[in-house]
Amino acid sequence: MTESTGSKEAQQAHDEWLQVESLDLDAQGVAHRESGMVVFIEGALPFEEVQLKVQRRKNNWEQGTVTSIRRESSQRVRPGCPHFGLHPGACGGCKMQHLDTAAQVAVKQRALEDNLWHLGKVRPENMLRPLEGPAWHYRYRARLSVRHVLKKGTVLIGFHERKSRYLADMQVCPVLPARVSAMLMPLRELVGSMDARDTCPQIELACGDAPDGTGLGVIALVLRHLEPLSAADIARLKAFAAVNEGVQWWLQPKGPETVRLLEPGGPALAYHLPEFGVTMPFKPTDFTQVNAYINRVLVSRALRLLDVRAEERVIDWFCGLGNFTLPLATRGREVLGIEGSDALVARATENLLRNQAPTSVRGALAPTRFVARNLFEMTPAMLVADGAADKWLVDPPREGAFALAKALADLHQQEDLPRDGWSPPKRIVYVSCNPSTLARDAGLLVHQAGYRCTLAGVVNMFPHTAHVESIAVFERA
Structure with missing residues (x-):
């Protein structure tokens, strides 16, 4: 095959409109070319007609990102998060926000x-x-990465960008509890003000619920710090907790076994099962459901x-x-x-x-x-x-x-x-x-x-x- 012939066929494949048949468990649309080759398309939904930009090609499959939609699915919805999408810098934490919630469940049932x-x-x-x-504000557990980015002159806290080792520049997160989402920017400011801003790579979130089993209770924030914190940083953490209702800081200098509560006392971190009259205290590093x-x-x-x-x-x-x-x-x-x-x-x-x-x-x-x-x-x-x-x-x-x-x-x-x-x-x-x-x-x-x-x-x-x-x-x- 000559180079010109190969380029022509590649251009024809690029221009081909594909009928999306299903959605896989990575939330990619699945289609077939006229040649029979399987194509996985990020951002495409079942029953849509789309074109894509191919990013990976093997002998019997291709993978790429949707570029044009000629016929749109009736199940396509406007994403509820400004950081969701296929654009550069988009958060990689969710994959299905462009699909109606009921349809998401149907896809999972089929899977x-x-x-x-x-x-x-x-x-x-x-x-x-x-x-x-x-469908929103449900996530009571999360592992939030922390990075002090000198080039941007800011601290980023949240999830990684889609298919990237870089952190997304998240200002809100609608799947986190509303009070926690509202804390993201204040948390960025807090860490940016700390002496240890370059040696705190992670904040693990674990929320308890109210005694009646509904609503938010204690908000435990586990700060992973690679070096001992200064007295000034400890004071900054305590001041943050004082003005943010329900927040408890836990410190983690090494492995999970080193986690300790910064200020003992106060309400216990726990969740409740009211139907059974059961209360379950737990540590923020214990496994509990999200x-x-x-x-x-x-x-x-x-x-x-x-x-x-x-x-x-x-x-x-x-x-x-x-x-x-x-x-x-x-x-x-x-x-x-x-x-x-x-x-x-x-x-x-x-x-x-x-x-x-x-x-x-x-x-x-x-x-x-x-x-x-x-x-x-x-x-x-x-x-x-x-x-x-x-x-x-x-x-x-x-x-x-x-x-x-x-x-x-x-x-x-x-x-x-x-x-x-x-x-x-x-x-x-x-x-x-x-x-x-x-x-x-x-x-x-x-x-x-x-x-x-x-x-x-x-x-x-x-x-x-x-x-x-x-x-x-x-x-x-």
Whole structure:
């Protein structure tokens, strides 16, 4: 092929109008050229006709950014954030703000169904109605990068630019709580005034909620500082907290274990599950769900689906600080929470003691204990040692629960394995933050462990992002 011929074909490809067929999990439109080549197009939506600027080209696919739209999707909306977009300097924190929120949920539901079928060969018998909540000001946790930019003469605080190591010049962030979004510029001024402005690379945000479970409570700001702070900087932090309601500064000189509260006293950082009469204190570096509203309705739905009876024993796998375990203890006879982190087991045990007494909505918690175990190295023998349970709740990280599902499948298939009276759970509710690992584990449970997938559905924990949270129910066949 001559250079002129190649250039002509490249120009024809550039001018070609493409019909967008679907949206992938990176929020890219998916289309095909007349040649059959797959094209991934940032900024394009299903059913649109678009042209693009190609930025990457391989033998069987291309990737680029939309440049023109000839037919626009009815689901395209005006983004709610001034920093969202495809322009230079745009924030990379959200990918779907140009798509109607209901359509975002439909895309995620389709992604869940596709993963379950293509990766696990599992079709749920019924699909659950998606769990949805507020589309804005929902993000109660965030890791905000901090940079003192000499060339700009300012401090930047927020998320990185789209596909860049540079920070976006963010003045607001509508997915953060409104009070936190309004603090971004004052925080930039504060850090810019500090002696340590060049050695504070990060502020981690963790918000509690009000005791009734609605509204914002404590706003914990964890300042990562690479050198000791001066007395003047400490005074600046205290002054900032004094004029910003609810703010607590925590200092982190090294790893997460070094985090400490700058000024002890004041209200505790905690979230609440009012339906179950449970309060969950936590440290700002502990894992808790980003979306407090969705977490409350997710816990409620998971317990309704598990349908624990008063005479039943339950195991909560990957239990964290007890987010599901303590509500389960308001329903069952006995609960065991199993978690890989010793620190979280300690926090969960503290939370159990704090919530033991009866409240106006429940009696005393059922006998409950927490143990630490490497859940990525589970074996049939370990499963048997933990004892039989009528029902399981499984809430793993992105890596999923493969070893747990495999141990359950081995016990189902290999009759010679010792059981000591152990029997498999009648029902499993699996909460997932990664549809591909859920699909893999669902394939094991359905095809090798003797279960049916009776229900599945998405949970819109992260509106405007491509993150898919979901829940699935498995019954003994």
